[in-house]
Structures are given as structure tokens and as C-alpha cells.
Amino acid sequence: MNFGYTEEEEKFRERLNAFLDEELTEEIARQNWEDLGVGPEAREFSKKLYEAGFMGLPWPKEYGGQGLSPTYDFILIDELGKRWEAHVPLDVGYTMVGHTILRRGSDEQKQEFIPRIIRGEIEFGLGYTEPNAGSDLAGMMMKAEDKGDYFLINGQKTFNTESHYADYHWLAARTQNDPNTPKHKGITLFIVDQFAPGIDVRPMITMSGERTNEVYYDDVKVPKSRVVGEVNKGFYYMMEAIDSERNHVFVPARLWPMVDEMVSFAKETTYQGRPLAEDPAVRAKIAQMAIELEVAQMLADNARWLELNELPITMEPEITKVMISELEQRMVDDAMQILGLYGQLDENSKYVPIRGRIEWFWRHSFMPTIGAGTSEVGRNVIAQRGLGLPRG
Amino acid sequence: MDFNFTDEQKMLRDSARGFCEKMSPMAFVLDMEEDEKGFTDDLWGGMAELGWTALIIPEEYGGIGLGFLDMIVLLEEMGRVCVPGPFFSTAIVGGLTILNAGNDDQKNELLPRVASGEIKLSLAHTEPGMTRYDPAYITVTAEASGENYVINGTKLFVSDAHVADYFICVARTSGMCSNKEGISLFLVDAKGAGVSVTPLKTLAGDKQFEVVFDQVSVTKDNVLGEIDGGWPVIELIMQYAAVGKCAEMVGGATKVLELALDYCHQRVQFGKPIGVFQAVQHHCANMAIALQGSKFITYKAGWLLDEGLPSTRITASAKAWVSEAYKKFVILGHQIFAGTGFMVEHEMPMYSRRARAAELAFGDANYYRQIVAGEIDL
Numbered sequence: 001m002n003f004g005y006t007e008e009e010e011k012f013r014e015r016l017n018a019f020l021d022e023e024l025t026e027e028i029a030r031q032n033w034e035d036l037g038v039g040p041e042a043r044e045f046s047k048k049l050y051e052a053g054f055m056g057l058p059w060p061k062e063y064g065g066q067g068l069s070p071t072y073d074f075i076l077i078d079e080l081g082k083r084w085e086a087h088v089p090l091d092v093g094y095t096m097v098g099h100t101i102l103r104r105g106s107d108e109q110k111q112e113f114i115p116r117i118i119r120g121e122i123e124f125g126l127g128y129t130e131p132n133a134g135s136d137l138a139g140m141m142m143k144a145e146d147k148g149d150y151f152l153i154n155g156q157k158t159f160n161t162e163s164h165y166a167d168y169h170w171l172a173a174r175t176q177n178d179p180n181t182p183k184h185k186g187i188t189l190f191i192v193d194q195f196a197p198g199i200d201v202r203p204m205i206t207m208s209g210e211r212t213n214e215v216y217y218d219d220v221k222v223p224k225s226r227v228v229g230e231v232n233k234g235f236y237y238m239m240e241a242i243d244s245e246r247n248h249v250f251v252p253a254r255l256w257p258m259v260d261e262m263v264s265f266a267k268e269t270t271y272q273g274r275p276l277a278e279d280p281a282v283r284a285k286i287a288q289m290a291i292e293l294e295v296a297q298m299l300a301d302n303a304r305w306l307e308l309n310e311l312p313i314t315m316e317p318e319i320t321k322v323m324i325s326e327l328e329q330r331m332v333d334d335a336m337q338i339l340g341l342y343g344q345l346d347e348n349s350k351y352v353p354i355r356g357r358i359e360w361f362w363r364h365s366f367m368p369t370i371g372a373g374t375s376e377v378g379r380n381v382i383a384q385r386g387l388g389l390p391r392g
Numbered sequence: 393m394d395f396n397f398t399d400e401q402k403m404l405r406d407s408a409r410g411f412c413e414k415m416s417p418m419a420f421v422l423d424m425e426e427d428e429k430g431f432t433d434d435l436w437g438g439m440a441e442l443g444w445t446a447l448i449i450p451e452e453y454g455g456i457g458l459g460f461l462d463m464i465v466l467l468e469e470m471g472r473v474c475v476p477g478p479f480f481s482t483a484i485v486g487g488l489t490i491l492n493a494g495n496d497d498q499k500n501e502l503l504p505r506v507a508s509g510e511i512k513l514s515l516a517h518t519e520p521g522m523t524r525y526d527p528a529y530i531t532v533t534a535e536a537s538g539e540n541y542v543i544n545g546t547k548l549f550v551s552d553a554h555v556a557d558y559f560i561c562v563a564r565t566s567g568m569c570s571n572k573e574g575i576s577l578f579l580v581d582a583k584g585a586g587v588s589v590t591p592l593k594t595l596a597g598d599k600q601f602e603v604v605f606d607q608v609s610v611t612k613d614n615v616l617g618e619i620d621g622g623w624p625v626i627e628l629i630m631q632y633a634a635v636g637k638c639a640e641m642v643g644g645a646t647k648v649l650e651l652a653l654d655y656c657h658q659r660v661q662f663g664k665p666i667g668v669f670q671a672v673q674h675h676c677a678n679m680a681i682a683l684q685g686s687k688f689i690t691y692k693a694g695w696l697l698d699e700g701l702p703s704t705r706i707t708a709s710a711k712a713w714v715s716e717a718y719k720k721f722v723i724l725g726h727q728i729f730a731g732t733g734f735m736v737e738h739e740m741p742m743y744s745r746r747a748r749a750a751e752l753a754f755g756d757a758n759y760y761r762q763i764v765a766g767e768i769d770l
Contacts, residue, residue, distance in 0.1 A: 001395060001397065001691055002394040003691075003692050003695050003696075004393070004699075005393070071393075259768065263768055263769055263770055266770060267770070277770045283761070283765035283770050284758065284761040284762065284765065286765060286768070287761040287762070287763075287764035287765040287768065287770070288712075290705075290709070290767075290768050291708075291709040291713050291761065291764055292713070294689060294692075294706060294709045295685040295686075295688075295689050295709070295713050296685075298685065298689050298691075298692055299684060299685055299688060301393060301395075301688070302395055302684070302688050305393050305394070305395050306395075308393075315680065316684070319680065319681050319684050319685075322677075322681060323681055323685065376670075376674070378677075379674040379677035379678070380670065380673060380674075380677075382676075382677035382680055383674065383676050383677045383680075386677075386680060387649075387653055387673075387676050387677070387680055388653070389653070389656055389667040389668070389672075389673050389676060390657075390665065390667055390668045392668040392669065392670065
């Protein structure tokens with residue numbers, strides 16, 4: 001057993017941190033993290049991240065990568081996350097879609113998209129969820145009809161979170177309606193130009209102020225060259241990608257800033273003439289955050305290690321997902337309790353502590369236990385795929 | 393990064409599993425809870441023969457010289473079937489204290505005898521005044537008197553004191569109670585004059601004792617390490633002991649989950665095996681989450697100790713997390729086994745009572761949260 005990183009990996013981390021000290025700001029971090037829309041600052045940062053040599057290390061050389069271990073991308077994600085929960089700015093492409101294109105896309109698609117993903121130039125919006133297909137995703141109804149040279153697509157998606165700033169829509173749609181075919185065997189993946197005629201993107205605003213979207217398709221023509229892999233295999237491609245996606249998206253390091261903020265707050269804030277940091281109850285709450293984050297980090301490290309070594313994966317990334325999302329809720333609840341009355345203040349209030357981040361985090365914390373699969377579906381996966389219990 | 397055990401560790405696990413299952417079936421474990429001694433010479437001799445008492449003692453002192461991760465493999469297997477006896481007290485807590493604090497003469501004299509299984513040790517540390525776990529709360533005194541020290545006071549929750557050949561007594565030689573300086577370690581003949589041992593009846597049926605030291609005289613040769621310098625050794629030993637307890641808990645949890653999953657397939661209600669019901673599946677999923685997290689944080693802690701890297705925060709995090717995770721874990725186990733698991737002869741009570749004991753041993757979550765708080769600069 002060995003839980004350390006290699007010397008080269010640690011050097012990469014050092015160089016990266018020196019770069020981030022100079023280039024990353026809280027404003028840039030929030031543009032992606034809060035889905036406010038990746039603006040010019042974050043796009044600029046994205047390109048700098050590539051130019052400074054921090055993007056694409058694990059990706060194939062033929063598409064502009066360096067062919068190294070995926071560990072480098074995990075280090076990149078972790079170190080960004082430790083600063084204001086920052087992400088790779090255009091991360092749906094970089095951490096999710098790009099890997100499926102590599103695995104299942106045509107040569108032309110790889111040539112067209114992968115180098116631009118690595119260079120931090122393009123973003124994709126995920127087009128999976130529909131009003132009547134949430135946890136039961138295979139029940140999606142968006143219709144894609146084969147018209148010879150192209151597919152004609154009609155229908156509605158919802159909770160498509162990047163679509164107001166993405167360049168492409170990563171769309172799953174139904175290509176097979178035969179009632180005798182299982183519904184998960186009739187879904188195809190498409191890469192659609194976000195600005196194609198017939199696409200209408202309408203905002204939905206969450207309780208934590210993030211923008212997500214409804215996306216309507218009205219006779220949208222998508223050329224056959226934009227079908228990913230084989231027709232009717234889309235659901236399978238989505239499922240084979242899910243473990244790696246969880247490994248890249250549920251990142252314990254992103255919650256460390258909350259611990260650091262709470263440590264500073266407890267040291268700087270007094271009650272009855274004594275710093276909160278001397279109150280054993282406050283100390284215990286903040287320590288528990290650090291303890292659970294360490295455990296979550298080990299779960300994530302294990303799931304990543306299985307991926308890196310192409311070992312069998314059943315429930316491990318799902319365990320990280322359930323743990324980290326519920327941990328966020330426990331953490332933010334404890335943080336709110338420590339802040340007391342001040343915890344309810346808006347970020348623009350003159351009395352607000354910690355720049356309003358805890359108040360925002362509390363509102364946000366209802367999402368991770370739902371997004372990308374509810375905790376309940378997650379537990380079904382752990383029990384059935386991981387522990388071998390029967391489907392009901 | 394590498395989450396694999398080595399081939400040698402896998403062999404150790406296999407051989408340990410075979411031995412533990414053969415020597416320590418549940419009926420034996422429950423008998424030993426009632427038995428005054430609490431283990432058999434066959435069991436102890438067998439462990440010594442397999443080299444377990446020698447496992448982490450360096451070769452120069454007659455040991456095998458393996459690392460703490462190897463010991464974790466072994467402790468997981470012992471925890472799986474709740475193997476009774478003074479192994480933890482002797483081979484881990486006692487042996488490592490002598491190894492880390494003792495001078496050459498003491499190590500040469502004692503460690504080969506620990507390795508061979510000839511002697512048993514016990515750390516006399518906690519005291520009646522500790523209503524909360526605070527290992528710095530030491531009131532037992534050792535006063536210099538000519539060539540000797542004279543020890544007075546009462547120790548509590550001393551494991552396996554009835555069979556120990558030597559106690560390692562943590563005593564105050566200067567300073568005030570709760571002060572971490574001024575603490576020294578003494579090797580005391582467990583059968584010597586002035587030492588009296590009285591059993592405590594406990595939840596897990598393990599063997600814990602009150603040990604009273606009444607004018608117990610020991611020579612200066614029996615001081616382990618520097619006078620007034622015992623505390624840093626105790627802090628280090630506490631880390632090993634805490635992680636060792638985590639490994640036992642991981643072993644127990646692994647076994648309980650296996651038993652629970654079997655039961656989920658077998659037990660039929662409403663015409664279906666209960667494992668098809670989501671409420672039951674979610675209990676199992678929660679057990680898996682608790683177990684996976686417990687495993688890896690324990691291994692990380694063990695690895696840091698083996699590598700000699702800074703380990704205080706992670707070992708404390710491990711004991712804080714695993715203690716509470718296992719406690720919640722056995723509650724879920726009881727829900728799955730329901731009425732049948734409430735019966736005294738069922739496996740569940742054997743594990744849940746031990747979960748509670750292991751939670752308390754060498755510091756509970758409340759204690760370690762305060763340690764972690766200090767480590768994150770609070």
C-alpha cells in the first residue's frame with residue numbers, strides 16, 4: 001500500500017499552485033462553481049491554464065495531450081477545488097463529455113473536439129434530464145427521427161445547466177420507439193451545435209441563484225456525422241461513463257475551503273470575551289468536518305485508483321458521491337449553527353460573515369444529493385451493483 | 393498510490409483467517425467472556441507459534457520485523473471473529489512501548505520474551521478521575537526514594553491485568569495533574585508486593601481491571617525512557633493503539649456485513665427475500681459506505697505510521713470516524729436481523745457490544761475531535 005504521490009506528480013502540484021497563486025481569483029472560481037455563466041474572465045483563465053501546461057496531461061498525444069497518468073487531471077481538479085471550490089472552467093467537456101468522445105466517438109469527432117477541449121476553448125451542456133425522465137432516465141421521450149442524411153429532433157429537456165454558455169449540446173434522445181424493445185435500448189447520443197436553428201434555451205433559476213435551463217427542440221436537424229458511436233447505444237455509453245464522471249465531479253477537496261473559513265472565523269470571533277475557537281463544542285463541529293473530509297478523500301482516492309488501474313468498479317464512485325453530497329449538508333448545517341444569527345445574512349449585508357459563502361452554501365447544499373442521481377438511487381446502485389442484492 | 397495489499401500480506405490474511413476461525417468460533421468467544429482467564433493456552437500458544445507476538449518486533453530482538461500495516465491485516469482477522477485474549481495489550485501496546493521507550497538492556501531482556509509469547513504485558517494508564525477520556529490526567533505518583541521509586545495510586549480499565557507479567561505504569565514524577573510534562577513510565581512486576589488486581593465486569597465481557605499500587609517499590613533500572621519524559625512515548629503508542637482498534641472494528645464490520653447480506657437473501661417476508669426491499673437495501677448501502685470509509689482511513693493511518701510521516705491528525709481522524717461509523721453500522725445490522733439478532737446466542741450482540749467497547753478504548757470520537765481541532769490550527 002502506498003498513499004503518496006510520485007515526485008513528478010508533486011512537482012506538477014507545486015508548479016500548479018504557483019500559477020494559481022497568480023492567476024486564479026474568487027470571481028473566476030464562482031463563475032463556474034455557481035453556474036453564473038462562464039464569462040470572459042474564466043474563459044481567459046481557461047486558456048492560460050492550458051498555455052501554462054496544466055491541461056491535457058493524461059490525454060492522448062495525437063489529440064494534443066501528453067499521454068500521462070490520469071492522476072495529473074485529479075491533481076488539477078483537487079488544487080483548483082481547494083481555492084474557492086474552483087473547477088476547470090469548462091469542465092463538462094473536460095471531465096465528462098471528452099472522455100466519452102475518446103472512448104466512443106469517430107476519428108473525425110476526436111480530431112474536431114478533443115484538441116479544443118484540452119485547450120480550454122469549448123464547453124458542452126449535458127442534455128439528459130426531461131420533465132418526465134429524472135431518476136428514471138431511460139424513460140426519456142425526446143424524439144430523433146432518421147431522415148436519411150440527418151436526424152430530425154423534437155422535444156424538451158430540463159435542468160440542462162450549461163446550455164446558456166455552452167458551445168455544444170451533448171444530447172441524449174430516443175431513436176427507437178418499438179414497445180417490445182427495452183426503453184434503455186432506444187437512446188442515441190448526439191453532439192448538437194448549441195446555436196442550431198430550432199433550439200430555444202430558457203432560464204430556470206435555482207434557490208441558490210444558479211441558472212439552469214429548459215431546452216426546447218423544434219425540428220432541429222442534426223447531421224449523422226454528429227451521432228456518437230452507434231445508434232441506440234447511447235444509454236449504454238452514458239452508464240459506462242458514469243463511474244469516471246463521478247470520480248471527476250465529486251471532489252472532496254472542494255469542501256476544504258469551508259473548513260478553513262470556519263477555522264478563521266472561530267479564531268477571530270469572540271463570545272463572552274473568549275474566541276469561539278476555545279469552545280469545545282465549536283472545536284468539535286469544525287474538527288468533525290475535517291475528519292469526514294479526510295474519509296471522503298480516501299473514498300475518492302480509492303475510486304480514482306480503481307479507474308487509473310482499470311480495475312473492476314461496482315459501487316466505489318457511487319459511495320464517494322453519496323458520502324460527499326451528504327457530508328456537504330452536515331458541514332454547512334454545523335457551519336450555520338456556529339455562525340448563529342449572522343448565518344442568515346445575504347452576501348451584500350454589511351454584517352455578513354465569511355462573505356456570505358456559508359449562507360450560499362446552505363442554499364446550494366440541496367443540490368448535490370439530487371443532481372447526477374439522487375442519494376436514494378445511489379443507495380440502490382450500491383446495494384444492487386455493489387453488494388449483489390436483488391432488484392425489486 | 394496503491395490500495396493493494398502485498399502478496400505476503402494476503403498470505404498472512406489467509407493463514408490468520410484459517411487459524412482464527414478454527415480456534416475462535418462464536419461459542420468459544422462467548423464461553424471466554426464468562427471464563428475468569430478469558431482465553432486458553434492453546435490459543436495463546438498457537439498465536440505465538442504463528443509468529444504473531446513477534447510480528448512487529450524488530451529482528452534484532454527476536455521478532456519478525458514487519459510493519460504496522462501487516463499488523464492491521466492480522467487485527468482485522470482477529471476482529472472478524474472477536475478473538476479473545478491479551479494479544480493487543482502485549483504485542484501492540486506493551487511491546488511497542490518497550491520498543492519506543494526502553495533502553496538497550498530493557499529491550500534485549502524483554503522483547504525476545506514478548507516475541508516468543510513467554511510474557512504478557514499491560515499498560516496501566518487510565519485512572520478513576522477520568523470521567524472523560526484524558527490521558528494526561530495522571531495522579532498516580534512515583535516518588536524517588538534512594539535507589540528506588542515508590543508508586544502509589546489506582547489505575548482503572550487496565551486490560552488483561554490478571555495475566556500480565558509486567559505492567560507499564562504511567563505515573564507522575566513531577567508537575568500537576570493534567571500537565572503533560574512530568575510523566576514517567578515504569579516497568580512493574582505484576583505479581584510484586586503492593587500490587588492488587590480486581591476485575592471489572594464489562595459490556596463486552598473483555599478483561600479489564602482496577603489495579604491498585606500501594607507503596608510499590610521499583611528500582612531505577614525499571615524506568616522506561618527518561619524520567620519526566622514519558623508523555624511523547626504515550627502519545628505515539630496511543631496512535632498505534634487507536635489505529636489497531638480501528639483495524640479490529642473494520643474486521644468486525646466486514647464480517648457483520650457478510651452475515652447481513654446472507655440473511656437478506658435468505659429471510660423471506662411478504663413472499664420475497666427481504667433484500668429486495670429498498671429500505672433494507674439502503675441500510676446495507678449505509679453499512680457499505682461506513683465500512684469502506686473506515687477501511688481506507690485506517691489503512692492510510694497505518695501507512696503514515698509505517699512511513700514515519702506526520703500522523704497525529706489522520707490517526708485521530710481514523711479513530712474518531714471508525715468509532716462512530718461502527719457504532720451506527722451495528723445498529724443497522726440489528727435492524728436487518730431484527731428479533732433474531734436480539735437473542736443472546738446470535739452473532740449481532742457479540743459484535744455490537746464489542747463495537748461499543750472499541751469505541752471507548754484508547755479514546756472515543758469526542759476525545760479525538762479535540763485532537764483534530766488542534767491539528768487544523770484551532
